[in-house]
Amino acid sequence: MTKFTLQLRVKQSEGALVRILGVTRRRRFDLLHLTADTSEDGHFLDVQMTVQADRAENTLVRQIEKLEDVSQVEVVEPDDSASERRAARSTAR
Amino acid sequence: MKGAEFLVKALEHEGVELIFGYPGGAIMPVYDALLDSKIRHILVRHEQAAALAADGYARATGKVGVCMATSGPGATNLVTGIANAYMDSVPMVAITGQVATSLMGTDAFQEVDIFGITMPVVKHSFLAKTAAELPRIVHEAFRIARSGRPGPVLIDLPKDIANTVAEYEFHEDDTSEEIAEPSKESITRALALMRESRNPVVYAGGGIGMANALEEFRAFIETTRIPVVATLKGLGALPTTHEFALGMMGMHGTKTANHAVQICDLLICVGARFDDRATGRLNAFAPNAKVIHLDVDRAEISKLRRADVPVIGDLRHALKALTCKLANIEPWRRECSASKETHAWDYAAPGTEVYAPGFLKELSDRAGDDSIVACDVGQHQMWVAQHFHFNRPSQHLSSGGLGTMGYGLPAAIGAQLAFPNATVINVSGDGSIMMNLQELATLRRYDLPVKIVLFDNRALGMVRQWQELFHDKRYSEVDLSDNPDFCRVAESMGIPAFRVEDRADVSGAIDRLLAEPGPVLAHVLIHQEANVWPIVGPGRSNSEMMHQHEVAREVAR
Numbered sequence: 258m259t260k261f262t263l264q265l266r267v268k269q270s271e272g273a274l275v276r277i278l279g280v281t282r283r284r285r286f287d288l289l290h291l292t293a294d295t296s297e298d299g300h301f302l303d304v305q306m307t308v309q310a311d312r313a314e315n316t317l318v319r320q321i322e323k324l325e326d327v328s329q330v331e332v333v334e335p336d337d338s339a340s341e342r343r344a345a346r347s348t349a350r
Numbered sequence: 351m352k353g354a355e356f357l358v359k360a361l362e363h364e365g366v367e368l369i370f371g372y373p374g375g376a377i378m379p380v381y382d383a384l385l386d387s388k389i390r391h392i393l394v395r396h397e398q399a400a401a402l403a404a405d406g407y408a409r410a411t412g413k414v415g416v417c418m419a420t421s422g423p424g425a426t427n428l429v430t431g432i433a434n435a436y437m438d439s440v441p442m443v444a445i446t447g448q449v450a451t452s453l454m455g456t457d458a459f460q461e462v463d464i465f466g467i468t469m470p471v472v473k474h475s476f477l478a479k480t481a482a483e484l485p486r487i488v489h490e491a492f493r494i495a496r497s498g499r500p501g502p503v504l505i506d507l508p509k510d511i512a513n514t515v516a517e518y519e520f521h522e523d524d525t526s527e528e529i530a531e532p533s534k535e536s537i538t539r540a541l542a543l544m545r546e547s548r549n550p551v552v553y554a555g556g557g558i559g560m561a562n563a564l565e566e567f568r569a570f571i572e573t574t575r576i577p578v579v580a581t582l583k584g585l586g587a588l589p590t591t592h593e594f595a596l597g598m599m600g601m602h603g604t605k606t607a608n609h610a611v612q613i614c615d616l617l618i619c620v621g622a623r624f625d626d627r628a629t630g631r632l633n634a635f636a637p638n639a640k641v642i643h644l645d646v647d648r649a650e651i652s653k654l655r656r657a658d659v660p661v662i663g664d665l666r667h668a669l670k671a672l673t674c675k676l677a678n679i680e681p682w683r684r685e686c687s688a689s690k691e692t693h694a695w696d697y698a699a700p701g702t703e704v705y706a707p708g709f710l711k712e713l714s715d716r717a718g719d720d721s722i723v724a725c726d727v728g729q730h731q732m733w734v735a736q737h738f739h740f741n742r743p744s745q746h747l748s749s750g751g752l753g754t755m756g757y758g759l760p761a762a763i764g765a766q767l768a769f770p771n772a773t774v775i776n777v778s779g780d781g782s783i784m785m786n787l788q789e790l791a792t793l794r795r796y797d798l799p800v801k802i803v804l805f806d807n808r809a810l811g812m813v814r815q816w817q818e819l820f821h822d823k824r825y826s827e828v829d830l831s832d833n834p835d836f837c838r839v840a841e842s843m844g845i846p847a848f849r850v851e852d853r854a855d856v857s858g859a860i861d862r863l864l865a866e867p868g869p870v871l872a873h874v875l876i877h878q879e880a881n882v883w884p885i886v887g888p889g890r891s892n893s894e895m896m897h898q899h900e901v902a903r904e905v906a907r
């Protein structure tokens with residue numbers, strides 16, 4: 258089982274996020290974590306997702322790269338700020 | 351000018367000559383605009399046929415095929431054809447009408463989320479939100495459909511956008527994309543493997559034809575003299591009668607082709623994707639081979655079989671760069687040629703019934719190199735692949751990836767409209783023809799001289815064959831002995847038809863088919879238990895081919 262985190266930059270367009278999640282599911286990767294934020298200029302979505310699968314990392318990376326609206330794909334270390342934000346929210350409750 | 355007129359004008363700008371479609375409520379503004387256009391619209395009788403005809407047109411010409419339907423059921427009926435194009439990487443633009451934007455998301459009459467439904471089977475898709483962006487969307491859709499690894503693109507057009515009046519404004523940016531050349535390093539490494547190899551095999555796929563790389567591929571083969579096996583879509587990349595062509599590989603491949611791949615020490619995969627029907631059991635496929643994989647789609651590299659050397663980019667550049675003389679392989683090539691002769695097809699079958707492989711061989715010999723064959727899916731499809739000669743891949747229209755029964759007749763319609771003077775043949779079966787039978791009316795309407803060869807075994811032959819061989823002869827829902835009288839069906843739609851029952855009548859039947867100036871259907875009865883041989887069983891390695899005489903021996907025991 259491999260587990261890894263992808264950082265994506267995606268053009269804001271009809272169904273862009275659904276398309277990425279669809280490819281992820283169809284290629285048999287399980288989604289463990291997802292964040293998506295609009296970029297400062299409003300033209301892009303910055304997506305971070307953590308997935309796991311029995312298949313090699315590149316199987317998914319190469320398929321996502323091909324999507325017309327995806328301009329950047331990187332395998333990254335998970336960004337702690339997201340989990341920190343979650344932690345902050347639960348503290349605030 | 352209205353949005354619908356923008357769309358049509360943009361299609362004209364892309365050089366579209368033909369659209370296959372079917373009108374309905376939400377797409378009506380576009381049909382209105384088409385009345386004032388020089389684009390020819392072909393009215394099919396079911397939207398699935400519109401998409402499949404656009405696919406056949408695209409495969410035969412190399413151009414982008416265009417199909418169109420209304421919202422709701424019109425759009426969902428296109429889906430099989432779009433998926434068919436997706437699986438076989440065929441350039442297509444599908445245009446669907448949509449309910450007005452104010453009604454979207456309200457479960458309106460004939461509203462369906464076609465954008466969402468088709469997402470897994472399109473290369474990309476657009477939902478038009480303003481009329482002004484339509485020219486750009488159309489231009490982008492065509493660029494995406496044909497660039498790199500081609501595929502279908504959907505444009506969903508809400509009715510109010512189609513009716514919006516705006517200024518037509520379009521400045522084409524230069525988006526012609528050059529496909530990157532493969533890296534020098536990959537070429538050097540590939541050449542080194544080729545020079546080391548004693549028994550190399552080239553595994554030729556559909557990518558060669560789609561990359562327009564026939565000339566480069568043939569020069570590569572003539573110079574290196576490497577034996578070639580082909581996938582279903584790779585047939586004709588090298589003429590199938592060529593000395594170095596060992597035939598199709600895989601489940602119904604030739605003994606020579608499969609054996610060569612299984613013992614080769616180097617497999618050069620050119621524009622193919624290690625599909626399970628081609629490889630058999632993957633972990634036993636070409637067990638001794640290093641792999642060089644040439645492809646434009648990086649995602650195919652090492653997807654199923656690890657490539658020792660990936661060569662990513664334009665096939666034409668790659669093949670040119672790899673063309674060289676090889677010193678070591680002549681004994682191997684002679685061995686392959688000898689095996690091909692030893693295992694040549696035998697057309698002397700027992701009995702007096704029509705023998706489909708023999709029929710197709712004779713039809714192929716007589717129809718000539720300019721003919722185009724569109725087949726459906728099943729046993730007859732494999733017989734076409736085995737026994738027809740192909741001089742170029744665009745001569746062979748076959749649903750490889752999706753395996754769509756009902757593909758053949760619409761695809762033949764698309765090809766015949768593209769090449770009005772060519773001999774276009776639809777080889778079908780009694781199962782498949784019923785999937786898009788209504789298109790006989792389209793043949794008549796446009797008086798398209800498609801020759802239909804309908805092999806009838808009163809069964810779903812391929813499923814019957816599997817039940818016989820792999821399910822202990824437990825036959826489940828494969829009997830079609832209550833088929834209609836196909837000759838009368840054809841005649842009722844204005845297509846002359848005749849029946850062939852005896853092997854002695856085959857030559858006369860082919861005379862009649864080829865002499866008929868208009869459409870014609872030959873209803874050819876074959877033995878119900880005729881099977882496609884050889885076959886690799888499901889989950890088996892390509893080394894374990896079953897041959898007719900062996901199975902007959904088993905049964906006799």
